[in-house]
Amino acid sequence: SKTRNNFANKVNDLVARYRKVDEDFFEELEEILIQADVGFNTVMELIDELKMEVKRKNISDPTEVQSAISEKLVEIYQSGEKTTGHINIQEDSLTVILFVGVNGVGKTTTIGKLAHMYKQQGKNVILAAGDTFRAGAIDQLEVWGNRVGVDVVKHSEGSDPAAVMFDAIQSARAKSADILLCDTAGRLQNKVNLMNELEKVKRVIEREIPGAPHEVLLVLDATTGQNALLQAKTFKEVTNVSGIVLTKLDGTAKGGIVLAIRNELNIPVKFVGLGEKMDDLQAFDPEKYVYGLFSTIIEKEAE
Amino acid sequence: MAFEGLADRLQNTIQKIRGKGKVSESDVKEMMREVRLALLEADVNFKVVKEFIKKVSERAVGQEVMKSLTPGQQVIKVVKEELTNLMGGEQSQIAVSKRPPTVIMMVGLQGAGKTTTTGKLANLLRKKHNRNPLLVAADIYRPAAIKQLETLGKQLSMPVFSLGDQVSPVEIARQAIEKAKADHHDYVLIDTAGRLHIDGELMNELKEIKELASPEEIFLVVDAMTGQDAVNVAESFNEQLGITGVVLTKLDGDTRGGAALSIRSVTGKPIKFVGMGEKLDALEAFHPERMASRILGMGDVLTLIEKA
Ligand SMILES: Nc1nc2c(ncn2[C@@H]2O[C@H](COP(=O)(O)OP(=O)(O)OP(=O)(O)O)[C@@H](O)[C@H]2O)c(=O)[nH]1
Ligand SMILES: Nc1nc2c(ncn2[C@@H]2O[C@H](COP(=O)(O)OP(=O)(O)OP(=O)(O)O)[C@@H](O)[C@H]2O)c(=O)[nH]1
């Protein structure tokens, strides 16, 4: 997309503009990465490694640094390649996918989109209204259920979310459903009580179905800055997150923090959200994402 | 992965200075580098950081820091003062129209916290200012958005005006104001749908509502966890609508909240309130000094205390 090309162009401009590789040069490179919300530590590491390389090879010409930059970026690119957007679907039994994340990132919407996707693949999908807290959350999921044409298991507002999960599993079994998508209330990762509640929700699912939940997807808003790394870390500790859905990539934010999350926590992105409609979900293609982010540099390198 | 505060960051330089017993210009420069990193790590936009550092450097190279016996503390003091100044004073008053009702529009990106904040503001207006607001459900797009506001209205025992999701938001706003006049509501709080600042069609819808409703306040609701993009969002909403203030939500989290500084410096508009939780009483006045400490990682214990 446009924004990503801008990013790559900026690196090229940078290299073209500087006669000498100096502190200012690195500072500007740093800013380009920071601007894309690539995690702070990851940026600092990258810059330090580049500085070392420059020193070792005695480079002073910026165009020579460019090859070092692209090498480093390709490294991320390659580590990205190993992680595919694969979802751990059980072919002949119920697959349970649990959605977690902070407030307002797009959990419920993503469930609607994913339900639509699986329904289109001919799967029998059920939704569990595990957000019993937020005003209108159950209704919101029900609207999605109607829109997509799948059943929603719900209790009344204020009830125990773990009990909703228990019922949803029984119901999914009774109806021989293929996929159960479990919504949960948004919660900030520093709220100990709420994180404990989430742990309990997960435990109920584990107890009812050995091996479940088969995926725990952490939903991240692409506009989030450095805090997304803390979100990933804490939610991983509590619920053993297996993948990320990066939403709101249709805006102007670049969501570069997922690079840091892969770098530091090794959690792969599985889907990206590109809008509010049911079709606005795509499997994450790391090659395309990183390539898009750095394309011009990589292309130059290949010449 | 824990964030380093500015104080930690300055330790090395300070030790070096102690050894020499004198502060040089290059020491100041080194300290400014640490300030820069601390701000970037807190999600302050890099351009805003740049300007800020320039300003602080001037002060720091002068008497204040170089002649000080405790240069580290002095740098922190200068930085904190400048940050606090930049974020403006405490301004949590809400405008009043000469001809009631006073209209307030809530705008912002998807999921920022507009609907929740609408409920919180209504609660505050009644409790603290003895007002009688009418809540208006003008989000016809998000599934169950109307139901969400109605539920909040019920929790507050306050009326919510809605015409369903088949009537245009502009028309909803128009009829809501009529209704407010008829029922003697002194405030009208319009909850609008979340939208991207680059969505021309939906931004036009907001302009039309503004045109028609002549709101006294247009509050941009922004998630405190927003990263570098905060400047684009704030600048764009402000340019297109002329916002009057900002509400920073989800500050009960553990984000540093550098977006506050970014937004303030690109729009020049005051941050009026902060959201400190999901409940309807979790709205507080914005304290620039507290925010400055928080951005610098100086452990604002008050705001980090878990309230879940
Ligand atoms: N532009 C855009 N908006 C999105 C996307 N995904 C979700 N949204 C919007 O973001 C807002 C919040 O989405 P929800 O699905 O309610 O988020 P949530 O995580 O379930 O929120 P809580 O349950 O309140 O924590 C809604 O207005 C959605 O329409 C996306 O990919 N792009
Ligand atoms: N922890 C915390 N959560 C908040 C705060 N403000 C809002 N939320 C939560 O953030 C999520 C989104 O809030 P909404 O009020 O639905 O946001 P919105 O901007 O109206 O969303 P759209 O209408 O979809 O654009 C909900 O889960 C809220 O409970 C806050 O200050 N702290």
Ligand SMILES: [Mg+2]
């Ligand atoms: Mg939800």
Ligand SMILES: [Mg+2]
């Ligand atoms: Mg809303």
